[in-house]
Amino acid sequence: xxxxxxxxxxxxxxxxxxxxxxxxxxxxxxxxxxxxxxxxxxxxxxxxxxxxxxxxxxxxxxxxxxxxxxxxxxxxxxxxxxxxxxxxxxxxxxxxxxxxxxxxxxxxxxxxxxxxxxxxxxxxxxxxxxxxxxxxxxxxxxxxxxxxxxxxxxxxxxxxxxxxxxxxxxxxxxxxxxxxxxxxxxxxxxxxxxxxxxxxxxxxxxxxxxxxxxxxxxxxxxxxxxxxxxxxxxxxxxxxxxxxxxxxxxxxxxxxxxxxxxxxxxxxxxxxxxxxxxxxxxxxxxxxxxxxxxxxxxxxxxxxxxxxxxxxxxxxxxxxxxxxxxxxxxxxxxxxxxxxxxxxxxxxxxxx
Amino acid sequence: xxxxxxxxxxxxxxxxxxxxxxxxxxxxxxxxxxxxxxxxxxxxxxxxxxxxxxxxxxxxxxxxxxxxxxxxxxxxxxxxxxxxxxxxxxxxxxxxxxxxxxxxxxxxxxxxxxxxxxxxxxxxxxxxxxxxxxxxxxxxxxxxxxxxxxxxxxxxxxxxxxxxxxxxxxxxxxxxxxxxxxxxxxxxxxxxxxxxxxxxxxxxxxxxxxxxxxxxxxxxxxxxxxxxxxxxxxxxxxxxxxxxxxxxxxxxxxxxxxxxxxxxxxxxxxxxxxxxxxxxxxxxxxxxxxxxxxxxxxxxxxxxxxxxxxxxxxxxxxxxxxxxxxxxxxxxxxxxxxxxxxxxxxxxxxxxxxxxxxxxxxxxxxxxxxxxxxxxxxxxxxxxxxxxxxxxxxxxxxxxxxxxxxxxxxx
Numbered sequence: 001x002x003x004x005x006x007x008x009x010x011x012x013x014x015x016x017x018x019x020x021x022x023x024x025x026x027x028x029x030x031x032x033x034x035x036x037x038x039x040x041x042x043x044x045x046x047x048x049x050x051x052x053x054x055x056x057x058x059x060x061x062x063x064x065x066x067x068x069x070x071x072x073x074x075x076x077x078x079x080x081x082x083x084x085x086x087x088x089x090x091x092x093x094x095x096x097x098x099x100x101x102x103x104x105x106x107x108x109x110x111x112x113x114x115x116x117x118x119x120x121x122x123x124x125x126x127x128x129x130x131x132x133x134x135x136x137x138x139x140x141x142x143x144x145x146x147x148x149x150x151x152x153x154x155x156x157x158x159x160x161x162x163x164x165x166x167x168x169x170x171x172x173x174x175x176x177x178x179x180x181x182x183x184x185x186x187x188x189x190x191x192x193x194x195x196x197x198x199x200x201x202x203x204x205x206x207x208x209x210x211x212x213x214x215x216x217x218x219x220x221x222x223x224x225x226x227x228x229x230x231x232x233x234x235x236x237x238x239x240x241x242x243x244x245x246x247x248x249x250x251x252x253x254x255x256x257x258x259x260x261x262x263x264x265x266x267x268x269x270x271x272x273x274x275x276x277x278x279x280x281x282x283x284x285x286x287x288x289x290x291x292x293x294x295x296x297x298x299x300x301x302x303x304x305x306x307x308x309x310x311x312x313x314x315x316x317x318x319x320x321x322x323x324x325x326x327x328x329x330x331x332x333x334x335x336x337x338x339x340x341x342x343x344x345x346x347x348x349x350x351x352x
Numbered sequence: 353x354x355x356x357x358x359x360x361x362x363x364x365x366x367x368x369x370x371x372x373x374x375x376x377x378x379x380x381x382x383x384x385x386x387x388x389x390x391x392x393x394x395x396x397x398x399x400x401x402x403x404x405x406x407x408x409x410x411x412x413x414x415x416x417x418x419x420x421x422x423x424x425x426x427x428x429x430x431x432x433x434x435x436x437x438x439x440x441x442x443x444x445x446x447x448x449x450x451x452x453x454x455x456x457x458x459x460x461x462x463x464x465x466x467x468x469x470x471x472x473x474x475x476x477x478x479x480x481x482x483x484x485x486x487x488x489x490x491x492x493x494x495x496x497x498x499x500x501x502x503x504x505x506x507x508x509x510x511x512x513x514x515x516x517x518x519x520x521x522x523x524x525x526x527x528x529x530x531x532x533x534x535x536x537x538x539x540x541x542x543x544x545x546x547x548x549x550x551x552x553x554x555x556x557x558x559x560x561x562x563x564x565x566x567x568x569x570x571x572x573x574x575x576x577x578x579x580x581x582x583x584x585x586x587x588x589x590x591x592x593x594x595x596x597x598x599x600x601x602x603x604x605x606x607x608x609x610x611x612x613x614x615x616x617x618x619x620x621x622x623x624x625x626x627x628x629x630x631x632x633x634x635x636x637x638x639x640x641x642x643x644x645x646x647x648x649x650x651x652x653x654x655x656x657x658x659x660x661x662x663x664x665x666x667x668x669x670x671x672x673x674x675x676x677x678x679x680x681x682x683x684x685x686x687x688x689x690x691x692x693x694x695x696x697x698x699x700x701x702x703x704x705x706x707x708x709x710x711x712x713x714x715x716x717x718x719x720x721x722x723x724x725x726x727x728x729x730x731x732x733x734x735x736x737x738x739x740x741x742x743x744x745x746x747x748x749x750x751x752x753x754x755x756x757x758x759x760x761x762x763x
Contacts, residue, residue, distance in 0.1 A: 075675070079677060227762075235755065242748065255673040
């Protein structure tokens with residue numbers, strides 16, 4: 001058996017030169033310290049992305065995009081297709097859990113200051129991945145063409161229209177017209193199944209390449225390391241299995257509801273809210289007065305949110321410019337403070 | 353304080369669109385005691401004032417003159433407050449004038465005065481009875497609001513109380529020898545509950561059946577027409593049934609004979625019971641008509657029972673998170689059939705009821721079966737999840753042991 005696998009490896013190496021990669025993997029090590037558990041968050045994101053691709057492909061076999069067919073096909077998937085209900089629920093729950101782990105991964109990297117030189121590109125590609133994951137969530141939410149999705153998309157895309165000068169033009173591009181219609185659905189579908197997967201795959205590839213080149217960030221208190229293969233990898237696999245089981249349990253006991261079909265002429269259902277990962281931003285926009293210094297409150301909100309996103313993306317650069325003695329406290333304050341604000345606003349948005 | 357309040361009130365009244373000059377009516381009448389002050393205060397919210405009319409628009413006179421005698425002289429066109437007998441004509445000055453009314457509301461009818469005199473109220477007023485209702489009794493003089501305004505005395509939800517103000521007054525109604533329990537009966541009826549409890553403003557109120565300005569009690573010959581305005585099929589089926597002719601001959605109320613007038617209750621299958629049903633009022637227990645009623649009752653009970661069973665099982669399956677959209681479609685169809693079966697009763701034919709009810713029963717049974725299948729499927733899902741969880745746990749344990757094994761050998 002060993003002889004056979006050795007021969008197979010020789011055959012592959014002769015053609016693809018994989019031995020240097022295997023050597024690199026053999027020497028790859030993971031720092032061990034009290035925060036090591038957060039290293040698994042990135043792996044879980046990757047696993048959930050694979051799960052999303054797999055379940056998404058299965059859903060595509062029956063999903064038919066269109067204002068007259070989207071809702072009906074999702075209903076057909078849930079009610080008639082064997083295990084269709086499971087695949088749909090796995091896809092919906094998987095998306096939410098993936099965003100949760102992406103955020104966990106980002107905050108842990110921020111607080112461990114793993115964005116510092118020379119890992120700026122890893123951090124920035126990670127920020128792009130967060131943005132793409134949220135775009136995935138937003139575009140996918142509309143695809144069942146149900147009442148909640150319709151009005152949430154209407155409210156969500158309305159915000160784009162507030163951008164000065166180009167807002168209306170951007171709104172028309174996103175919606176495929178002035179209103180949320182079947183044209184919006186087609187665009188979101190194209191975005192969700194073609195554009196975003198391509199962008200996300202390439203960015204994940206870059207992100208992982210950066211991680212492999214730079215290795216995991218050294219943490220001051222890390223006194224020892226653990227081999228990546230097989231020690232860390234098998235632990236990763238264990239967690240992936242646990243997450244898979246959690247997704248399955250949620251899908252069986254809390255299958256994703258479909259609700260009523262979207263009706264453009266009906267009034268918006270009471271208490272309509274976006275998905276939880278947009279709730280904090282939504283709540284923030286809701287709190288703003290109609291006008292601040294003659295400028296619409298929502299515009300201020302977009303500027304604040306845009307600036308926050310920009311600053312997050314450029315963290316490695318502004319943090320570097322801080323005085324040495326203040327770096328630690330500023331990062332801690334922003335990390336924990338940002339997390340607290342995000343949680344509080346999300347909770348407020350959920351309860352209000 | 354009171355002086356300040358009156359000053360504010362006066363300034364509001366005199367600042368209206370029609371008050372280009374100071375309204376002397378308001379200035380003087382504000383000093384004439386509480387009754388007059390109340391009128392001035394009420395008028396501030398009146399639709400006529402909102403549309404730019406003022407005291408003199410109805411009562412005549414010259415509000416620009418501060419000499420009361422001159423302002424309220426016949427020369428100034430003063431007509432004062434109308435007597436009850438003159439009231440329809442008084443309001444009709446404007447409300448019967450299409451050219452004038454068009455300036456304010458082109459869609460408002462201008463036949464109120466005309467139709468009022470066709471009503472029992474109008475005919476009695478003409479005959480000299482000043483106790484009957486005229487315009488201001490229902491529309492409340494000086495605080496008139498449009499009918500679509502929820503604060504209006506003639507807003508759909510307030511109509512029963514407005515009519516009941518007089519028609520529930522035993523003393524007032526005694527000379528006419530008419531009952532005074534209509535409001536109480538209506539309130540507990542299916543229509544009253546829809547209006548007051550469910551807030552359904554499409555529910556019929558007094559004026560829906562009796563008319564408003566031309567209010568009359570519907571006669572025996574047209575009561576079916578009145579109910580049939582809304583209950584179209586019930587009336588149509590009844591008219592084509594074998595019951596129509598004998599009932600007309602005996603001068604039975606087409607609908608009210610079985611359903612009553614003001615205290616109409618939600619009809620149940622029990623109404624057809626061969627033991628104590630409404631049919632027993634006329635038919636003997638052994639008659640073929642009672643056999644038909646009994647067959648219709650059984651069919652109605654069957655569909656109601658099947659519908660409720662399906663509803664219970666669908667809700668139970670939905671609580672488990674199962675998708676019941678298709679079962680709900682079937683259940684909705686059975687609900688429609690249930691309502692249609694109740695309507696089909698008015699054919700007075702067991703076969704006609706069965707024709708509608710049977711497909712409904714089948715749909716309800718299919719929906720119920722789908723719900724039961726879903727509940728069983730949920731059980732299978734749980735078993736499948738249990739097996740998968742066991743397998744995953746097994747894999748996790750194997751990996752864990754493997755890690756322990758080689759980490760101990762790695763030292």
